[in-house]
Amino acid sequence: MAAAATTVGDRSARAVRRPSLAWTGTLPFLCYVGIFLLLPTGIVLWGAISKPTGHGLTLSNLKLLGSSAARGFFLNSVELSAITALVGALLGAVLAYAVASGNPNGVVRRIFLAGSGVLAQFGGVTLAFAFNAAIGPSGGFLTHATWYYDFPQGIGLIYIYFQIPLMVLVFLPAVDGLKVQWREATENLGGSTLQFWRHVGGPLLAPAFLGCTLLLFANALSAYATIVAWENQISYVVTQQISVAMTSEVGLSSANEAQVLALGMVVVVALVMTAYALLQRRTARWLR
Amino acid sequence: MAEVTPLAGGTALLEETPARPRRMQTRRRRRLNLFRYVVFVAFGLFFVLPIYAMVRFSLQGVKPGEYSLKAWRQIASSPDLVGAIEITLELAIITCVVVLLLLVPTMIWVRLRVQWISRTVEFLCLLPLTIPAIVLVVGLAPVYRTIRQHAGLSALQLFWAYAILALPYAYRALAAGLDAIDIKTLSEAARSLGANWLTVMWRIIAPNIRQALLNATLLTGALVLGEFTIASLLLYTNLQVELYNISRATLNAGVLFATSAAALIFTFVLLLILSFAGRRRRGRG
């Protein structure tokens, strides 16, 4: 179907393959993404290396990233994200397995999937309110947790609340892919549950598990609304500091600082997501 | 126990029934069920408790032990809140439509004609996951300055940004659906019978990816209902921003919890209903 009918006999005029214009069908998509995703990203990255006066480029802004304060913010972000990603991934994997090992059309599965879909996106303002209502030191209904405003415990618990459903959503396809037959084959060969997980299920699910953990990590790193609604006035993580840099009224407001921190965030998250994509590709092989 | 696994490829598995020790299977099944119930109860409790606290607070009467629907009625009587709810619902609908219009034709077209660009499209669709909203909004401010001056001040303009945020989720949902059907054969058959591209997409392919379309819509809708970062930093007022403003004025205001609980229940019920609606057609071609 490639080359259309060519004129007979005119070799020089006949291209081996006429360049197809079919790709223009993706132009609307490309333009949209270009304007609303690539352009803003470019603005941020450009601003990170621009001089504060606005004329000319400079790399000196990047020195900000090396300052002890910036390092503190990034360390806090990584600490919070790593803890909540690991805990969320482990608990989420257990829940995903429990859901997957049931009736695929059952009510329980539907409820947990619908619930996960809602709760994974629930994070943010309303989630922080709910936790404040449940265990907040001033208004807690269930208990007054004195550690509610501690970092990373207080905010970590809130993060885990939306990390677990997210894990269920992204890990479930992998667990579904664990064919029943493999389990039965292990049994037929005399293997126990532990042996199944150690030698069959574990290794098969490992890439997917790791990849999903990375996704959870990136998700926690990028979270902003939840920690703002947590109402702790101390700025712990990079996302909060970006907002402080944009809205500080004590003379510290610096668009460049916001952009440099943003650049740092993009680099970290990009590394994490690349690792995730590579792991996803490995996983997909087993699921086909 | 053959199962048609709803995965990419969708190959039916052959039924295998080798002789196996029944007792071990029953015991394993029982242990598995015990494990499942324990897990469901434990996680169920964990997830429900904060929501329960929220709902309980929203039903708080004047004195600590009383119940009252005052907070729920307050939702309707606060014009700012009602306005914010309206705007956000409208935004959700607009964003869903825009995302589907943007992605579905493009993805179908890429699968059919321009396979070499599919990696790029996939990368672009997953890119928003790499660029956190707080970073994006720093760069969106100048773009929105222009939008404000030429396209009006309505918060509905947020849909431009929200569609980008929804891309990764919608893309994956749609990709799962499109991978499960044989687009090439379907479209070639339809085209050979004289259908134009619009017909192919609307009447041939779309019905076959119904579940994926629903998933994409729901993920986008949930995202818009919960979005705070971009709206607040671009100086627009949507539902989450309004709730946050209220919370600053009145700590633990009942109306906050009533609205949050309502939004949550609404989305959950929607997801549940649509998960049933999507499956109904599974038996047919």
Added chain:
Amino acid sequence: MRSPHRFAIIALAAPAALALLVTGCSTGSSGSPSGKGWESAASASAGGGMSKLVDAAKKEGRLNVIALPPTWANYGTIISDFQKKYGIKVNSANPNGSSQDEVNAVKQENGTAAAPDVLDVGMAVALANTSLFAPYKVSAWNDIPTSQKEPTGLWYQDYGGYMAIGYDSAKFGTITSVSQLLGKKFKSAVALNGNPTQANAALNGVMMANLAVGGTLDDISKGVNFFHQLKKAGNFSPVQATTATVKAGTTPVVFDWDYLNATHGADVPSWKVFVPSNAVLGGYYAQAINKEAPHPAAARLWEEFLYSQASDGGQNLWLAGGARPVEMTAMTTNKSIDSAAAAKLPAVTATPQFMSGPQSTKAATYLATNWAQAVK
């Protein structure tokens, strides 16, 4: 091939059509100032007189203000009085915003009808953003002390107060010094009004503590150390102190401007406010008019109202809110001051100190590096 092009047109047209639909329902206008020439008037007389100003403002019919909480220095009453007196509708946006939020809104919304007309900002923000302001001298210009205004009228201070500690005396008895707060009975009780690396009131709170424990305006390290001790003792609450938290009892001890602390007395009858005798730190805010204000005449009329010395004018209304109006000295001399309200202001025993621009920046820079670590 026709198909990709038709395709592209449809796929591109649909979102565009949506956008048109959506914007067709919006009410944005181009927002260019329509007040005949008032946008360049540097005073009421230069524009043709007060009555012409009032007429032009009434014609504009609207005023956009931003970041003015109703309980902040009596702004709620000021706004409603202005509306009633002139029939001009006041749009109050983002009441919880900071001074920088105001400037961001100006930059983001200039050119539309929603841009803020007037600003009430902290000194740091005012000094940094004079390029956004229009010069204007109110009628009472000469009654504003020279050190408290910009010579050409780009900004002018409006009201101020002293940093004070407000507390619930029913819970803690009487507090007479800052160092008492390190005691055991103040567990999780002490709060600032915001994040000191972000909010003016919070920064001044730390500076006041700094002065009280022996620091100076040029070096805020002792203040940061004080809060570090406070956190170690478990007495520091990281929540922002607001009317809501005071009412709920979450923050029974608050470092805040005296006029803001005074308002809590309405919710907590046993609320007391004291200014430490060895740390009288004052701070004034400043008014400015947006150069590209969508309602320039209304903006100028608003300023005239705020600086009017009449018994129902802005200066006395601010005084009623517990803040010290900038024309206080002049008004005390010419007896236009509301003496009953003036008597209610907290007594101050030492000479007040004020942070200069450079001192403020130095303190802020120190906090940026050290605050998060200190109160972690």
